[in-house]
Amino acid sequence: MLMEWYEVKAAEQLETPGLLVYPERIEANIEAAIALAGGPERLQPHVKTHKLPQVVAMHRARGIDRFKCATIAEAEMLARAGAREILLAHQPVGPRIGRLRALARAFPHPQQFATLADDVE
Template sequence: MKGTPVFDLDTPVLLVDLDIMERNLRFMQEKADSAGVRLRPHTKTHRTPAIAKIQEAMGASGITVAKLGEAEAMAEEGLDDIFIANEIVGPAKLERLRALARKVSRLAVGADNAVHVEMLSAQWLVRAGLLT
């Protein structure tokens, strides 16, 4: 709340020095650009869609989140190029993943073994009616 003394704020509260934050975000984007790589920052530090949008506006090619719930929250705020770094396991979460995939323009999921890849593939094929 603008103008509220810091000691009057209820915790937890996110306090950001915008000048420092923007300088740091710009620095990282410039490093990625000069190295010829795309930056896909992980939102684990800030967990804030508004900051993720600033990162994208500065040139980030999407965002990275840890969990499905974080991806859903970011998508609800309009972010639509999302990489989920951790595995998605179980029928309920796989269905949520499918629903999320219909809402965003690009969705990727980390997988660390062949069984997990097969499970993800089967979920998509079953729902598409191509596998029973």
């Protein structure tokens, strides 16, 4: 009997919870997104669903260098993975402001950090 691409042999041997990654599916999805958008420079994927530097590397290998994130930890992961543009997709408040500044200082150019702000004051 043929197995579907998502089926796992010996699933009972997997430790749970766990994340199964199908690199060939990810690569196909990245290529489809690039084609749909009209080029890699028009994409800025959000990393909150995977949080994996390996997936970021797959994007970067295809010319995608701009990313969005939801947390300072995700921003740091992106910086360590070599992303050139990192957008924190919410306004940091309190100690998170200092953490974002420190992160931007720790990873200077060519990397750019940005965030959304409701009010500059």
